[in-house]
Amino acid sequence: MKLRWLIALGFSIFGTGRAETLQSPKAECELLMNAVLPFAEKMLKKDGEFFPYGGALRNSGAIASMAGYDGRERPPSADVIKLLKQGFVVGANSGEFKATVLVYDVRVVVPSSGKKSDAIAVALNHRSNYSVIVYYSYELKNGVLTYGEIFAQKGESDIFAAK
Structure with missing residues (x-):
């Protein structure tokens, strides 16, 4: 079955926004992350899960x-992540995108405690060789979402071709 990717501009499930002119790739990625993260929170509270999106x-x-x-x-989820990354690469290669964000649910080992936790993973990539994955560990009980440790690691740098 052929996979497809979608871009929703006018109508979207978590809204659209405009970025102000920012200098740093990190600042632009943080803007993007802050725009998309609320949807994961909303879906976790409502349904206890969410499909990867970006x-x-x-x-x-x-x-x-x-x-x-x-x-x-x-x-x-792995199929959806692969599909989204393929769409990101197309937009990056065409010069249409300057940054991308992929949001998905994972189990991680929290660095400070060594314990496993559910987490929202936010994979950010910028055309200026900035790539990071931010993890928001969380606990969900009776529809109440409580964040634990937030930590980051170097990203995969797999969206924008090295120049």
């Missing part, structure tokens, strides 16, 4: 919401 910062400063769909009602 967004992209266009050269114009507009933030595009992105979702992947392959025709299945409940595809494996």
Whole structure:
């Protein structure tokens, strides 16, 4: 089955925004992260889970919401992540995107405690060789979302081709 990726501009599940002219790749990625993270929080509180999704910062400063769909009602998260990354690479290669964000649910080992925790992973990539994954460890009880430790690690740098 052929996979497709979607960009929702006018109508999106978590809104669109415009970025102010920012200098630093880190600041632009933080803007993008802050625009998309509330959707994961909303879905966790409402449904206790969410499918991977993403967004992209266009050269114009507009933030595009992105979702992947392959025709299945409940595809494996790994398939959705692969589909989204393929769409990000197309936008990066065409010069349309200056930054991308991929948001997905994972289990991680929290560095300070060594214990496993659920976490929202936010993978950020910028065309200026900035790549990081931010983890928001959390606990969800009776629809109440409580954050634990927030930590980051070097990203995969797999969206923007090295120049």
